Amino acid sequence: MVTVAELVQSVARRLEDVGITEGRLEARLLLGEAADWTLEKIVAERDTPLESGVVARVERLAARRLAREPMSHVLGWREFWSLRFKVTSDVLTPRPDSETLVEAVMRALPDRAAKLRLLDLGVGSGCLLLSLLHELPQASGVGIDRSARALVVARQNARALDLAGRAELRAGDWGDGIEEVFDIVVSNPPYVPSDDIETLDPEVSEHEPWLALDGGADGLDCYRRLAGQLGYLVRPGGIVALEVGKGQAAVVARLIRAAGFIDVSTHNDLAGIPRAILARRSSPG
Ligand SMILES: C[S@@+](CC[C@H](N)C(=O)[O-])C[C@H]1O[C@@H](n2cnc3c(N)ncnc32)[C@H](O)[C@@H]1O
CATH class of the missing domain: 1.10.8 (Helicase, Ruva Protein; domain 3)
Known part of the structure; x- marks a missing residue:
């Protein structure tokens, strides 16, 4: 034996x-x-x-x-922010790099017991929204995704983490048609330049959803789209937090400033790569 x-x-x-x-x-x-x-x-x-x-x-x-099937697909789960998330080929596998965004948002909040409203654009597995709701006991939020199949997984994760009552998960095209304004808007949009996808490891290029990866010719298409919407999705004084790919931080910071956001800060991942941009929407007067 x-x-x-x-x-x-x-x-x-x-x-x-x-x-x-x-x-x-x-x-x-x-x-x-x-x-x-x-x-x-x-x-x-x-x-x-x-x-x-x-x-x-x-x-x-x-x-x-x-x-070369990803480990997260073989196991069916991946740990993120010390929580277990179900993962299938319909969602991006949660990455440790994305914890940078969760950490940056948590540090920016003066009152974790406040009744905050959160919006996650491109919610995927739900790892960003659900990790934040897990940390913020009075908060509730909306997660949007264009993929109906990703939403099935996100809903399963919300139920498994006992957060379904505070997380509304629904189909949409970024912020289109959303009329509410939120205290915190987070997004980890697809940011890989289209031509680079095939050069990635087979675990990514052959097994992860292209809708979760493809950021257009220069990788920045979704940020341009989001920059045009964030001004009316974030309440004055509220926070936006965006994950960015390697080398994209400066240009995304410029887009965010041009959209009326102030106090723009950049947060590095564990490898020292600028990974999350945080900013506050200016208040009138
Ligand atoms: C990079 S993944 C991020 C998933 C998850 N938030 C995370 O951090 O692991 C991007 C997500 O955006 C979604 N997406 C792509 N285009 C979209 C659109 N036009 N509107 C809403 N969601 C979109 C994809 O389906 C995918 O789930």
């Missing part, structure tokens, strides 16, 4: 052979999923022999990962 350590070693080596850098961690995560074990248990039980059914389940998951 194969032991825990032997199986992890064998799967990790095969994952690394196809260019997956974190082979050992991923092998452990696959075993954790197949056996319903924590990572701590996997480390502690390294010499324990595994039942053949568990080994077969690990091998089935590993075969999908070896074909």
